[in-house]
Amino acid sequence: MGEEKEVKRVIGLMSGTSCDSIDAGLCEVYPDLSVKLVKGINHPYPEHISAKIFSAFRDELSIKDLCQLNFAVGQCFADAAKILIEEFGRPDFISSHGQTVYHYPYDTKLDNISLKSTLQIGESSVIAEETGCMVISNFREKDIACGGQGAPLVCFADEKWFKNALVQNIGGISNVTVISDECETFGFDTGCGNIMIDYCVQKFFGQKFDKDGEIASRGKICESWLDCLLQDEYYYLNPPKTTGREYFSNQYIENILRTAPEDKADIIATLTALTARTIAQAYERFISFRYDTVIIGGGGAYNKTMMKFLRGYLPKYVQLKTHEDYGISNNFKEVMAFVLLGYCNYYNIPNNLPSCTGAQKRTVLGKVTY
Ligand SMILES: Nc1ncnc2c1ncn2[C@@H]1O[C@H](COP(=O)(O)OP(=O)(O)O)[C@@H](O)[C@H]1O
Ligand SMILES: [Mg+2]
Structure with a gap:
């Protein structure tokens, strides 16, 4: 003491x-x-x-x-x-x-x-x-x-290390820390990160994960399925909120797959878009001031297709960076x-x-x- x-x-x-x-x-x-x-x-x-x-x-x-x-x-x-x-x-x-x-x-x-x-x-x-x-x-x-x-507990560190930025981790689950002069630091889980992608890549392609987003890059986003997935009530809940595998369970994934498109690469592309879109939507819904910088970390930062989708969903003026730009390993x-x-x-x-x-x-x- x-x-x-x-x-x-x-x-x-x-x-x-x-x-x-x-x-x-x-x-x-x-x-x-x-x-x-x-x-x-x-x-x-x-x-x-x-x-x-x-x-x-x-x-x-x-x-x-x-x-x-x-x-x-x-x-x-x-x-x-x-x-x-x-x-x-x-x-x-x-x-x-x-x-x-x-x-x-x-x-x-x-x-x-x-x-x-x-x-x-x-x-x-x-x-x-x-x-x-x-x-x-x-x-x-x-x-x-x-x-x-x-x-999320990582927000404590984010607040110490960053200023005026949205610090977005994309692990199994995705979580953001909002650090701004405009408000007290807050954070929450935006939804799935890689859990559903990993599960489907394993199921349909026999691989552990979609390295660099290569499979997703070969597919196209099925907009109607994506719209349907975006209806999940979790995305509408106000922060503070956290989630995990208990919610986005194998059963949940099997359930959504019943309405999935035929093409397996399209499934991976759409699930990759889902992570990116739910992140962007969470910002639209729950952040009421203008933000200029988003800093990505976690394994999802290495998924090039996910990063490309996220770039497309975020406002043009926002700078999309990764932790590596700040000398911190994404991993x-x-x-x-x-x-x-x-x-x-x-x-x-x-x-x-x-x-x-x-x-x-x-x-x-x-x-x-x-
Ligand atoms: N090179 C890569 N390309 C695409 N996805 C990757 C890559 N490296 C890691 N990932 C994804 O990130 C996940 C691991 O991220 P991580 O931040 O360790 O999450 P967690 O904290 O849940 O363990 C992997 O399961 C995989 O889906
Ligand atoms: Mg890990």
Whole structure:
């Protein structure tokens, strides 16, 4: 408490809703809350582990399996950290987001008891023991306990690092942080990012994702199907709002595919357009002032077709940039953000933004494992 802040070396560990890899990054955090990435790696999950995580997404995992998976994912996260430790030595501490397996941001009540909840696995005790480092983890729970949705948390970092810009992450889910002199920083999930594209590319083309948006570039947008998909009520809800695989589930995707066009590349093109269009529409609906700069991050930044569609849907005067234009890796931006949240926890600095999560107060997120 009140301790003088120092530069810290922190390893951040993160795996998002795409479940494409464990992103691990060694960072330096400075007292002014800026973060520099020293080295980042994408560490794949063993096939059987990612298969289990996808079973959890489908709600097809027993409690026994989930219990085991929590420790197994902790081991995988530790393995990722150890690669960096071997090269650079032990950091001051590790900041681990964990792997979200369930996120329920709705305040449904049963006998007056709220069901709002979130679950990130990747046991921090395993990471701490395997690496010999202190671990700060489990950031989302405290925000929910304070009445928030436990997401989006990255907005806190965006506000520290950017000025007058819309910072748009396109991961499995897409989320934006609105930073402006005109208003308090706010943020929300705009809808799907790559979840539906990944699912359909896997289903129809046997690939994990649409590299560089190549398949989408071969298809054409089916405007009538796109219009139909845009009717989903999520896009009309006022922020703060978050979403996830619980909503945009495999069942949801199978359901929309019943009215999809014949041509498989057209399906991918239209789903790619859907992500771009819902982002642009969210800005039209929920941002009431003029904005000039949109900064894209996350894996979607590498999808050239998605970026092209987004360019077309945004007003002409808006500059479309990626994090790389600001010297921040699109791939490791979220890792860097959770490193910052860990640093703030270490120094007892509130690290949630109630205007983004809906929490009733600012609070210090994260739990410590020594
Ligand atoms: N080169 C690329 N071309 C197109 N899409 C990509 C590329 N690289 C990553 N992606 C997409 O980004 C997703 C991963 O993004 P990421 O930001 O890691 O999301 P999450 O936080 O959900 O893990 C992949 O599943 C894939 O759909
Ligand atoms: Mg990822």
